[in-house]
Amino acid sequence: MNRIRDIGLWLRRRAQNIAVAWLTLMFATFIIQIFSRYVLNHPVGWSEEVVITAWLWTVLWGAAFIIGESEEIRFDIIYSNISERVRRVFTVITGVVLLFFYVVSLPASYRYVSFMKVERSAYLQIPINWLYSVFIIFLVACICRYTWLVYRAFHGAPAPMTDPAKTGD
Amino acid sequence: MHVTPFGLAIMMIVFLGSLGLPIGHSMIVSSIFYLLLSGLDLGTAAEQILDGLFNSYVLLAIPLFILAADLMNVGTLTDKLLRFCLMLVGRFRGGLGHVNVVANMIFAGMSGSAIADAVGIGRIIIGMMTKDGRYPVAYAGAITASAAIIGPIIPPSIPMVVYALISDTSIGYLFLGGFVPGIMLGIGFMAMNSYLARKRNYPVEPPIPLREIPRITVEAFPALMLPVILLFGIYGGVMTPTEGAAAAAFYALLASTFIYRAVSWRQLYDAILTSGKATTSIGMLIAGAMAFNYVVTIENIPNSLAHFVSGFSLSAAGFLLLVNAILLVLGCLLEGTTILLVIVPIFIPTAKALGIDLVHFGVVVVVNIMIGLLTPPYGLLLFVLANMTKQPLTAIVREAAPFIVMSIIVLAIITFIPDSILWLPRIWGYKG
Numbered sequence: 001m002n003r004i005r006d007i008g009l010w011l012r013r014r015a016q017n018i019a020v021a022w023l024t025l026m027f028a029t030f031i032i033q034i035f036s037r038y039v040l041n042h043p044v045g046w047s048e049e050v051v052i053t054a055w056l057w058t059v060l061w062g063a064a065f066i067i068g069e070s071e072e073i074r075f076d077i078i079y080s081n082i083s084e085r086v087r088r089v090f091t092v093i094t095g096v097v098l099l100f101f102y103v104v105s106l107p108a109s110y111r112y113v114s115f116m117k118v119e120r121s122a123y124l125q126i127p128i129n130w131l132y133s134v135f136i137i138f139l140v141a142c143i144c145r146y147t148w149l150v151y152r153a154f155h156g157a158p159a160p161m162t163d164p165a166k167t168g169d
Numbered sequence: 170m171h172v173t174p175f176g177l178a179i180m181m182i183v184f185l186g187s188l189g190l191p192i193g194h195s196m197i198v199s200s201i202f203y204l205l206l207s208g209l210d211l212g213t214a215a216e217q218i219l220d221g222l223f224n225s226y227v228l229l230a231i232p233l234f235i236l237a238a239d240l241m242n243v244g245t246l247t248d249k250l251l252r253f254c255l256m257l258v259g260r261f262r263g264g265l266g267h268v269n270v271v272a273n274m275i276f277a278g279m280s281g282s283a284i285a286d287a288v289g290i291g292r293i294i295i296g297m298m299t300k301d302g303r304y305p306v307a308y309a310g311a312i313t314a315s316a317a318i319i320g321p322i323i324p325p326s327i328p329m330v331v332y333a334l335i336s337d338t339s340i341g342y343l344f345l346g347g348f349v350p351g352i353m354l355g356i357g358f359m360a361m362n363s364y365l366a367r368k369r370n371y372p373v374e375p376p377i378p379l380r381e382i383p384r385i386t387v388e389a390f391p392a393l394m395l396p397v398i399l400l401f402g403i404y405g406g407v408m409t410p411t412e413g414a415a416a417a418a419f420y421a422l423l424a425s426t427f428i429y430r431a432v433s434w435r436q437l438y439d440a441i442l443t444s445g446k447a448t449t450s451i452g453m454l455i456a457g458a459m460a461f462n463y464v465v466t467i468e469n470i471p472n473s474l475a476h477f478v479s480g481f482s483l484s485a486a487g488f489l490l491l492v493n494a495i496l497l498v499l500g501c502l503l504e505g506t507t508i509l510l511v512i513v514p515i516f517i518p519t520a521k522a523l524g525i526d527l528v529h530f531g532v533v534v535v536v537n538i539m540i541g542l543l544t545p546p547y548g549l550l551l552f553v554l555a556n557m558t559k560q561p562l563t564a565i566v567r568e569a570a571p572f573i574v575m576s577i578i579v580l581a582i583i584t585f586i587p588d589s590i591l592w593l594p595r596i597w598g599y600k601g
Contacts, residue, residue, distance in 0.1 A: 016442055019442065019449075020445060023236070023441050023444060023445045024441060026232065027415065027418060027419075027441075030229075030411075030412065030415035030419075031415065031419055033412070033415075034416060034419075038407065038408070051226075051229055052223055052224075052229070053223075055229050055232065055452075056219070056222045056223055058232065058445055058448055058449065058452070059222060059448065059449055059452030059456060060222075060452075060456070062445055062448065062449030062452070063449050063452070063453045063456075066442075066445060066449060067446055067449045067450060067453075068446075071446055071450055072193075072453075073191060073192050073454060073504055073506075073507075074186075074189055078187045078189075079187070079188065079189035087189065090188040093188060094185050094189060094190035095190075097185060097190075097198060098185075098190060098198050101198045101201040101202060101205075104201070104205070104211065105201045105211040105212070105214060108210060108211035108212035108215070109211070109212050109215035112210075112212030112215045112216050113219075131223070132219045132223075135215050135218065135219055142194070159189070160189075
């Protein structure tokens with residue numbers, strides 16, 4: 001069991017490396033864009049495409065692998081004022097509903113993303129289905145995560161809670 | 170009774186949301202539910218989210234502002250800035266309360282997030298205020314919570330970037346529009362603090378010796394330059410707001426590495442990771458709203474509302490008053506970005522039809538939503554501060570009450586006198 005946990009932690013750190021890499025890429029590309037536009041007077045067209053891709057991937061990759069349950073933004077006026085037991089029941093109910101709809105929409109989402117191979121990005125000529133593939137990663141990761149949360153709630157682990165100090169607003 | 174798919178989708182959001190599913194997921198699930206009920210292609214949710222995120226270049230200012238703030242926070246900058254504020258206003262009665270407000274007005278230039286301000290500056294200043302029981306803990310918490318709402322009203326401001334997206338107005342003019350109410354709130358809070366400090370005999374800080382003034386100013390100077398660079402970049406007509414945000418983040422990196430010499434690789438990595446998480450939190454709300462706003466749009470809700478309201482022959486002022494009342498109530502229940510992304514777009518066509526200026530409308534809405542962070546029962550700032558100071562929520566609410574009243578007065582002024590906001594953008598060429 002410890003070995004599985006170690007592997008999980010290792011994977012989590014690698015996922016964090018990737019998120020940091022995306023945000024760093026976004027930041028660095030912006031600096032290059034500003035430098036080439038205002039200092040060299042020679043604007044580059046590809047930069048906007050890179051930063052917008054980095055933004056898309058940062059959000060959905062982060063939502064899939066990085067963000068912890070305590071950092072999610074919840075409407076917790078009821079949720080934070082109930083007993084731990086009821087909260088676990090809520091976790092099971094919402095988890096099952098989410099699983100149902102995400103699983104049902106997965107084939108259609110996949111069809112949409114793979115259909116986008118007919119389009120290429122304007123400057124770098126990258127097929128859009130590659131750029132958009134992060135949505136499928138996101139859906140599959142959410143399905144796994146919520147299966148795990150529902151499973152844990154069934155076995156008596158504490159329900160996820162938001163820590164207000166950890167959410168940015 | 171006949172329930173439409175739209176009605177069911179709304180019920181689904183409320184149901185999942187109140188049972189504690191994160192709001193972004195609640196909106197995505199409900200959109201898929203709606204698509205299923207209406208027999209539409211289920212891939213539409215993916216299409217809306219992906220195309221929406223991929224085509225919203227203006228939103229890139231959000232991760233960059235967050236990054237700039239996180240990079241500045243790594244350094245010892247907060248202490249330097251607080252020393253500077255102490256030098257400015259510490260000598261007056263209730264001095265640390267004033268320092269709290271002024272620090273937030275200056276910090277507003279960087280973080281653009283009320284919660285970040287309350288946690289970042291708040292932790293230090295509450296420590297200063299409560300040492301040796303100088304101020305009651307609940308008062309320290311309450312003034313910190315109140316002062317924090319100034320941050321996102323004075324530019325740069327993440328909520329205003331979000332509003333610019335939904336209303337298609339200029340970020341630059343919205344930012345300018347935020348200056349006046351931000352400064353009004355600052356002055357109002359300081360006046361209230363002054364009054365309470367006199368009545369309750371709060372302490373005065375020992376004046377800082379004259380010979381220390383140059384050193385303190387020099388040390389704070391690089392930090393004070395950040396807002397200047399950002400605002401000059403945008404209003405000098407040089408850069409777009411998004412590029413201005415990137416330049417500010419770059420400056421923050423240089424300042425904390427070379428001037429304050431406070432950043433190791435490890436800290437840099439952690440700062441970027443923290444920004445990534447905050448970006449994701451907000452990004453998921455935006456993604457959910459993009460999916461759900463598609464539903465709202467095909468149901469033609471905003472135009473139906475505009476049509477409905479026009480039936481009452483409401484005046485512009487009457488409509489604004491109504492919107493303020495609705496948002497203040499919703500602000501007690503919902504989180505700010507959610508209101509901006511889901512509720513406010515519904516009002517925009519009506520505001521346009523009534524001839525309300527959209528920059529004016531945006532500033533009023535943002536101020537209103539910030540006050541919502543302070544109002545019980547669901548003022549997020551109240552929770553954060555109660556948690557941080559280990560005080561009961563009711564104690565914080567009681568002490569915050571005078572400040573809440575003050576902020577509502579400011580809201581009323583800017584609501585009914587549009588020129589109080591718009592004169593500044595007009596100087597910079599706004600044609601509204």
